[in-house]
Amino acid sequence: MERPPIEPIRTSQELSFLNDQQLDNLQEATLRVLETTGVQFPSQKALAIFAGHGAEVDDDSQIVKIPRELVFKAMSTIPRYFTLGARDPEFDLKLQEGISFFTNDGCGHNVIDFKTGERRASRKDDVGMMARINDYLSSMAFSWTMVSAQDCGVTSPLHELDVTWKNNTKHYQSVTMMGEIICRYGVEMATVLRGSLEEVRRRPPISLIVCTIAPLMQDKEAIEGALVLGEAGIPIVVMSMPTLGTTAPAAYAGALVIGDAEVISATVLMQLANPGTPVFHSILHAWADPRTGAYVGYPLDSRVRYAPVEMAHHWGMPALGGAFGTESPALDSWRSAAEVTTDPLLVALAGAEIVTGIGLRDTYTLLYPEAIILDDDIYHRARYSLMDMEVNPETLAVDVIDIVKPGGHFLGQKHTRKHMRTAMVRSVSHQINEKGKYRHPVEYAREKVKWIMDNHHPEPPSENVQDEINRIIANAEKELIE
Amino acid sequence: MSEELIGKLKQAVIDGEPEDAEIFAKQALDQSVDPLDCINLGLTPGIQEVGELFSKGDYYLPELIIGADAMKAALDILEPALVSGQEREVVGRVVLGTVAGDLHEIGKTLVGTMLTANGFLVTDIGVDQNSEAFVAAIKENKADIVGASALLTTTMLQQKKLIEALESAGIRDSVKVMIGGAPVTDLYAQEIGADGYAEDAISAVDIAYRLMDAPV
Numbered sequence: 001m002e003r004p005p006i007e008p009i010r011t012s013q014e015l016s017f018l019n020d021q022q023l024d025n026l027q028e029a030t031l032r033v034l035e036t037t038g039v040q041f042p043s044q045k046a047l048a049i050f051a052g053h054g055a056e057v058d059d060d061s062q063i064v065k066i067p068r069e070l071v072f073k074a075m076s077t078i079p080r081y082f083t084l085g086a087r088d089p090e091f092d093l094k095l096q097e098g099i100s101f102f103t104n105d106g107c108g109h110n111v112i113d114f115k116t117g118e119r120r121a122s123r124k125d126d127v128g129m130m131a132r133i134n135d136y137l138s139s140m141a142f143s144w145t146m147v148s149a150q151d152c153g154v155t156s157p158l159h160e161l162d163v164t165w166k167n168n169t170k171h172y173q174s175v176t177m178m179g180e181i182i183c184r185y186g187v188e189m190a191t192v193l194r195g196s197l198e199e200v201r202r203r204p205p206i207s208l209i210v211c212t213i214a215p216l217m218q219d220k221e222a223i224e225g226a227l228v229l230g231e232a233g234i235p236i237v238v239m240s241m242p243t244l245g246t247t248a249p250a251a252y253a254g255a256l257v258i259g260d261a262e263v264i265s266a267t268v269l270m271q272l273a274n275p276g277t278p279v280f281h282s283i284l285h286a287w288a289d290p291r292t293g294a295y296v297g298y299p300l301d302s303r304v305r306y307a308p309v310e311m312a313h314h315w316g317m318p319a320l321g322g323a324f325g326t327e328s329p330a331l332d333s334w335r336s337a338a339e340v341t342t343d344p345l346l347v348a349l350a351g352a353e354i355v356t357g358i359g360l361r362d363t364y365t366l367l368y369p370e371a372i373i374l375d376d377d378i379y380h381r382a383r384y385s386l387m388d389m390e391v392n393p394e395t396l397a398v399d400v401i402d403i404v405k406p407g408g409h410f411l412g413q414k415h416t417r418k419h420m421r422t423a424m425v426r427s428v429s430h431q432i433n434e435k436g437k438y439r440h441p442v443e444y445a446r447e448k449v450k451w452i453m454d455n456h457h458p459e460p461p462s463e464n465v466q467d468e469i470n471r472i473i474a475n476a477e478k479e480l481i482e
Numbered sequence: 483m484s485e486e487l488i489g490k491l492k493q494a495v496i497d498g499e500p501e502d503a504e505i506f507a508k509q510a511l512d513q514s515v516d517p518l519d520c521i522n523l524g525l526t527p528g529i530q531e532v533g534e535l536f537s538k539g540d541y542y543l544p545e546l547i548i549g550a551d552a553m554k555a556a557l558d559i560l561e562p563a564l565v566s567g568q569e570r571e572v573v574g575r576v577v578l579g580t581v582a583g584d585l586h587e588i589g590k591t592l593v594g595t596m597l598t599a600n601g602f603l604v605t606d607i608g609v610d611q612n613s614e615a616f617v618a619a620i621k622e623n624k625a626d627i628v629g630a631s632a633l634l635t636t637t638m639l640q641q642k643k644l645i646e647a648l649e650s651a652g653i654r655d656s657v658k659v660m661i662g663g664a665p666v667t668d669l670y671a672q673e674i675g676a677d678g679y680a681e682d683a684i685s686a687v688d689i690a691y692r693l694m695d696a697p698v
Contacts, residue, residue, distance in 0.1 A: 409588045409591065411544055420543070435684070436684045
């Protein structure tokens with residue numbers, strides 16, 4: 001069966017939310033926070049690295065203050081572009097200007113079961129199912145942990161990696177690996193898959209996303225896990241999720257500064273520990289409802305939701321942009337589309353190198369397997385909107401217009417026959433049934449999920465590799481449970 | 483030789499090549515091939531295959547229209563050569579037009595093409611046609627079905643006038659009336675006493691078969 005290629009969003013257009021002066025002011029504010037306020041690193045390992053490079057470390061508070069000279073020195077080793085390796089070399093992603101690679105959302109924990117329609121906790125087989133669907137969809141350039149394998153206990157991040165590889169041949173970015181031990185086993189699994197650590201470094205088949213804790217704190221497990229992966233040359237995404245009004249100032253610029261200081265302080269650590277470690281910058285801020293304190297991802301005004309991408313580039317870093325992730329718990333309500341529909345357009349115009357997160361509902365927590373097909377449609381609408389338009393004698397068709405004349409029609413023209421099939425690209429709203437009637441998008445989406453599961457069977461890792469992976473997971477379980 | 487030419491005529495319709503269809507039709511007459519054989523064994527199976535390919539989703543609207551154009555190009559040459567008494571085999575005879583005051587053509591044209599591709603003999607009288615023109619065409623072509631298209635709420639009233647005109651002319655019982663167009667509904671068709679309503683060209687074929695009591 002033919003496998004669809006990856007179709008990233010390509011555009012020669014670029015949208016700037018911030019001008020150079022604003023970007024300089026934001027960067028200066030971040031530097032001041034890093035120098036004067038500092039960031040908490042609850043990790044002896046991290047504190048030792050900072051102290052060894054001349055940062056001001058307070059062992060009691062675990063707060064690190066980083067002089068700007070040290071920031072710039074560390075940031076000088078960060079690679080701007082690199083390759084995210086895939087299991088299948090055809091799906092390797094070479095980061096470059098003008099291309100945004102998207103993936104699914106993560107990491108949900110509730111599932112509306114595809115067969116029974118009942119709501120339940122997510123499982124390892126859900127991870128595998130969504131990895132398989134991801135592998136088939138052209139919108140998906142790489143794979144994210146879409147839901148957690150809650151049936152697998154403390155080693156669930158390794159089980160998620162295992163079941164993803166069985167069902168997916170693209171690059172995998174883990175959203176759940178935490179801590180030195182789990183990450184060490186993750187590196188071992190990647191090494192088994194590639195055959196050597198050198199190959200892992202050359203074409204890393206996995207990467208890891210770690211989150212900071214706003215305001216201005218790092219997570220011990222996240223940071224120490226990231227250091228393990230960084231040592232193996234495996235790319236890291238440092239993501240901050242400040243909330244305006246509660247964990248960040250209620251002014252947008254201030255929230256950006258909080259997020260930026262968290263991301264940059266972790267990035268500096270990665271570079272000091274292992275110069276040249278590939279790191280993505282990411283800030284996914286939200287708002288606190290001023291009456292209830294509720295987490296709001298999609299208020300009416302989110303003009304500068306994609307400004308963090310420009311801040312990343314101002315630092316010379318690639319960016320992970322956040323898109324989708326509606327607050328709506330419904331599969332196909334007006335809200336579930338309205339809140340996110342401009343997301344892929346804006347984030348691609350901002351120039352994010354990689355982008356999450358297609359296909360979850362209820363603020364990144366709820367999986368309807370068929371939602372990914374509906375959101376895939378929103379993605380492709382953005383992709384087509386940003387394509388260059390062909391204007392040449394063939395497409396201008398002036399001769400054909402002259403043949404048809406006023407009041408005629410174009411259906412009988414060979415030019416129409418040649419172009420009409422591709423002139424209109426069918427959305428999920430325009431899938432026709434045998435009687436020529438348009439089908440309900442959800443019915444089509446469910447059918448497509450079923451079709452992919454029945455017909456798409458990516459090549460799993462070899463038996464030898466699988467045996468090794470099973471052994472590694474067994475060892476990890478033994479070590480962690482003991 | 484005649485079989486080869488008839489095969490070429492059929493293929494010209496399937497491939498949607500009106501110029502070729504015209505050339506082969508002329509060659510057939512030059513070589514004294516029976517024009518009725520050319521139609522019944524070449525053009526008709528050709529357009530039926532086009533219709534089947536369209537139904538299966540392999541062909542799109544342009545292939546359908548150009549196939550019908552190819553058939554028409556050949557018919558324009560072959561039909562005048564039919565000897566008296568010779569007639570094409572057809573499912574039924576249809577007169578089709580857009581009502582008075584309405585210049586919209588494409589919907590009616592699509593219906594005509596679909597009916598042609600499914601074995602009907604269609605006479606398209608064009609747009610902006612008053613009831614008198616419809617009545618005259620029905621009589622002249624001995625139509626089994628008349629199809630009246632209207633795309634405006636202001637002109638759909640003409641569909642009712644057409645039915646009244648058919649009654650006045652004393653031919654309402656001998657011709658079935660199909661109506662269509664964007665503002666037209668099944669309910670409206672019932673209200674004005676039409677025999678059938680089709681919301682698109684594909685369902686128009688089913689309606690026409692039903693009105694002819696022919697198997698769909």
